[in-house]
Amino acid sequence: MGIIIDINDFLHYGNVKYDLSHVDIMLFERCQNAILATSHVIKGEPIVTNIRCELFTANPDCTGTVTVLITHVPNQIHWKCPLCGSEGIIKNWKNSPQYIQFLKNNKQKSKHAKAITLSSDEFEKLVDLSDSMDECKAMITSAQKTGTTYIISVNDINVLQILEKLIFKIELKTSDRSFFIKLRDELKTAVI
Structure with missing residues (x-):
C-alpha cells in the first residue's frame, strides 16, 4: 500500500511529542502541510489535484501531481502519484494540530x-x-x-x-x- 503514516504516532494527548527525532519532525511537518493542502478536497471522491508529489514524498525528482481521496470513516487521506507510482495513506489526519488550528480559525471567521x-x-x-x-x-x-x-x-x-x-x-x-x-x-x- 506504500507509505502509511499515522498522525497519532507523533502526538501525545493532542500535543506533539517532545522526544521526536529530527527526521520524525520533518516527516510530521510534511504531513501537516499535506493535510492543510488537501483539506479543501471533496471527501469521498478521488480528485486529481495540483498538489505536487514532492510534498508527500520529499522526492525532489518527481514533478507529478497526486490524486487524493479523503474519507471520514475511517479518518484517512489516500494519495497516489501517477508519475512515479508513489502512494500512501495519512491516518487520523483530523488530529493534526495545524488542521485543528485551521478549523478553529475558520470557525471564528465564519459561522457556517x-x-x-x-x-x-x-x-x-x-x-x-x-x-x-x-x-x-x-x-x-x-x-x-x-x-x-x-x-x-x-x-x-x-x-x-x-x-x-x-x-x-x-x-x-x-x-x-x-x-x-x-x-x-x-x-x-x-x-x-
Missing part, C-alpha cells in the same frame, strides 16, 4: 453550518440503521447527493436530536461493529 459527509455505502448503512425511526426520514431526505457522497447538514436542532438517537442506537448495534464505531465517532464530532 456543520455537515457530515458520507460515502454511498456509509449512507445506505445509516439508512438501514434508521429505518425504524420515522423522524429520520426527514433527515435522510434532506441529505444532498454530490457525486458518490451524501452531505447531511447538522445545522438544525431536530437533526442533532436524531443524530444523538442514532449514536445511541449505534452503541447498541453488534453486527459490523467496527464500521458503526467509526461512524458513531464521526457523528459525535459533528454533534459536539
Whole structure:
C-alpha cells in the first residue's frame, strides 16, 4: 500500500511529542502541510489535484501531481502519484494540530453550518440503521447527493436530536461493529 503514516504516532494527548527525532519532525511537518493542502478536497471522491508529489514524498525528482481521496470513516487521506507510482495513506489526519488550528480559525471567521459527509455505502448503512425511526426520514431526505457522497447538514436542532438517537442506537448495534464505531465517532464530532 506504500507509505502509511499515522498522525497519532507523533502526538501525545493532542500535543506533539517532545522526544521526536529530527527526521520524525520533518516527516510530521510534511504531513501537516499535506493535510492543510488537501483539506479543501471533496471527501469521498478521488480528485486529481495540483498538489505536487514532492510534498508527500520529499522526492525532489518527481514533478507529478497526486490524486487524493479523503474519507471520514475511517479518518484517512489516500494519495497516489501517477508519475512515479508513489502512494500512501495519512491516518487520523483530523488530529493534526495545524488542521485543528485551521478549523478553529475558520470557525471564528465564519459561522457556517456543520455537515457530515458520507460515502454511498456509509449512507445506505445509516439508512438501514434508521429505518425504524420515522423522524429520520426527514433527515435522510434532506441529505444532498454530490457525486458518490451524501452531505447531511447538522445545522438544525431536530437533526442533532436524531443524530444523538442514532449514536445511541449505534452503541447498541453488534453486527459490523467496527464500521458503526467509526461512524458513531464521526457523528459525535459533528454533534459536539
